[in-house]
Amino acid sequence: xxxxxxxxxxxxxxxxxxxxxxxxxxxxxxxxxxxxxxxxxxxxxxxxxxxxxxxxxxxxxxxxxxxxxxxxxxxxxxxxxxxxxxxxxxxxxxxxxxxxxxxxxxxxxxxxxxxxxxxxxxxxxxxxxxxxxxxxxxxxxxxxxxxxxxxxxxxxxxxxxxxxxxxxxxxxxxxxxxxxxxxxxxxxxxxxxxxxxxxxxxxxxxxxxxxxxxxxxxxxxxxxxxxxxxxxxxxxxxxxx
Amino acid sequence: xxxxxxxxxxxxxxxxxxxxxxxxxxxxxxxxxxxxxxxxxxxxxxxxxxxxxxxxxxxxxxxxxxxxxxxxxxxxxxxxxxxxxxxxxxxxxxxxxxxxxxxxxxxxxxxxxxxxxxxxxxxxxxxxxxxxxxxxxxxxxxxxxxxxxxxxxxxxxxxxxxxxxxxxxxxxxxxxxxxxxxxxxxxxxxxxxxxxxxxxxxxxxxxxxxxxxxxxxxxxxxxxxxxxxxxxxxxxxxxxxxxxxxxxxxxxxxxxxxxxxxxxxxxxxxxxxxxxxxxxxxxxxxxxxxxxxxxxxxxxxxxxxxxxxxxxx
Ligand code: SF4
Ligand code: SF4
Numbered sequence: 001x002x003x004x005x006x007x008x009x010x011x012x013x014x015x016x017x018x019x020x021x022x023x024x025x026x027x028x029x030x031x032x033x034x035x036x037x038x039x040x041x042x043x044x045x046x047x048x049x050x051x052x053x054x055x056x057x058x059x060x061x062x063x064x065x066x067x068x069x070x071x072x073x074x075x076x077x078x079x080x081x082x083x084x085x086x087x088x089x090x091x092x093x094x095x096x097x098x099x100x101x102x103x104x105x106x107x108x109x110x111x112x113x114x115x116x117x118x119x120x121x122x123x124x125x126x127x128x129x130x131x132x133x134x135x136x137x138x139x140x141x142x143x144x145x146x147x148x149x150x151x152x153x154x155x156x157x158x159x160x161x162x163x164x165x166x167x168x169x170x171x172x173x174x175x176x177x178x179x180x181x182x183x184x185x186x187x188x189x190x191x192x193x194x195x196x197x198x199x200x201x202x203x204x205x206x207x208x209x210x211x212x213x214x215x216x217x218x219x220x221x222x223x224x225x226x227x228x229x230x231x232x233x234x235x236x237x238x239x240x241x
Numbered sequence: 242x243x244x245x246x247x248x249x250x251x252x253x254x255x256x257x258x259x260x261x262x263x264x265x266x267x268x269x270x271x272x273x274x275x276x277x278x279x280x281x282x283x284x285x286x287x288x289x290x291x292x293x294x295x296x297x298x299x300x301x302x303x304x305x306x307x308x309x310x311x312x313x314x315x316x317x318x319x320x321x322x323x324x325x326x327x328x329x330x331x332x333x334x335x336x337x338x339x340x341x342x343x344x345x346x347x348x349x350x351x352x353x354x355x356x357x358x359x360x361x362x363x364x365x366x367x368x369x370x371x372x373x374x375x376x377x378x379x380x381x382x383x384x385x386x387x388x389x390x391x392x393x394x395x396x397x398x399x400x401x402x403x404x405x406x407x408x409x410x411x412x413x414x415x416x417x418x419x420x421x422x423x424x425x426x427x428x429x430x431x432x433x434x435x436x437x438x439x440x441x442x443x444x445x446x447x448x449x450x451x452x453x454x455x456x457x458x459x460x461x462x463x464x465x466x467x468x469x470x471x472x473x474x475x476x477x478x479x480x481x482x483x484x485x486x487x488x489x490x491x492x493x494x495x496x497x498x499x500x501x502x503x504x505x506x507x508x509x510x511x512x513x514x515x516x517x518x519x520x521x522x523x524x525x526x527x528x529x530x531x532x533x534x535x536x537x538x539x540x541x542x543x544x545x546x547x548x549x550x551x552x553x554x
Contacts, residue, residue: 029390139386141393160385165550182547183459186407188371189329189350190378194388204410205348219388225378226460228550234380234471238275241473241492
């Protein structure tokens, strides 16, 4: 049995979760997979995740989730991000703060206890990102789906997250700029559903953004069926329903 | 059974987007997406029949589902008042479901209500009725819940309605008041059949779809889907006799629910191949929608416009 365990452990990918500037909501969302978390632990070895495991240093892993934005005025946080990149095969920008900077976009510094901390760019401006998951926080299912797709080598699922279309600076404006201005909106309301701050109201079948409320998380554009339509994954899904 | 059924050569059926029935004979219709069975159906409930759009199958299926615990509520659209402004509702009783019967040809962004259905109404098993493009949005949400925590797994039934195009509210009013010369308040029922937009009410009036289509939302012009190819069950009127629906069963859940409703006496069925004008007409329209989508996507790309990544046709 011991030999068997060792063999399994050799092929089981290793996982790490790194936390930068963020509120922990995405980490809670990750953990809110509840019993699915056990399946996730079956799929990958949780090597480093401060909420769940008492390990101080991130080891080399196969897949890392980066949660939160790095701070340019904090040598430590930039170093941590670069180190995570160099130690991981596949880097997931998990959640708005990491994928789009989200509410960190509003930082202008001047706050205690670190008034000099003012710039929190998207992770992809410092290191290469392999998958973006916008949303503030993303649904817990996204973490499960990504880990499952990663261990199964399901590039069909991952490829919609791996290009820079759904990552980098985002805003409710993306719906105007990319969807409505390209005559693509069909008035489904998925954007309004996905907005964590309820910044979107549907008026006459089109999204209207309350700019004061938009935290620039990128969920709406990613959720819109007219940004990308994962047809091959949908076809596969239908077979299981 | 008419010969047309096997008109499509088998090699054409190998790729995605073609349906076949479970038995030996191939239901060789292109343009309908994957399906397991196509049939004609109508409600057996006279009350639903009297208010229903065509065969009342959507309403009957929802009623059966709520009576039998398949869903505990549904996100639907209803007419909010005499001006025909669509309203998005969460129906949790048969009475509320029946209030949503009948089509409104104006935008109804009811996807946004799914969040309320799960969070505020605490529904565990949600039914959803949407147009083909909305069913796409639903499936994408289930697969990629960026901002849809805990909603996807609670979708218990997705019913899709055939759709050729949809209108802005003011577009709809322009068609009815401008072309049909009738105050929208006087309209009791509107439908699109035989290439015409028709209204019934104080009088009957109609206008050709060529004219009416000028007011369709532009996003529809790149949509390849007439028959809700990703729904559990797709329902429409094209192809069937008057008072009947054309129905596609696409998933195991769709089949179970549909035949449950049939054996419980909510719905009666008939052979779609006996119906006139039948699936041939539907296929023609479905394929021409795909051809138009393809053409428009290519036109837009040539202009340098962004088109939905991986939109199919
Ligand atoms: S409108 Fe809402 S969902 Fe879209 S980016 Fe802003 S906060 Fe995020
Ligand atoms: S999700 Fe996209 S298509 Fe749907 S209403 Fe919003 S912008 Fe329009």
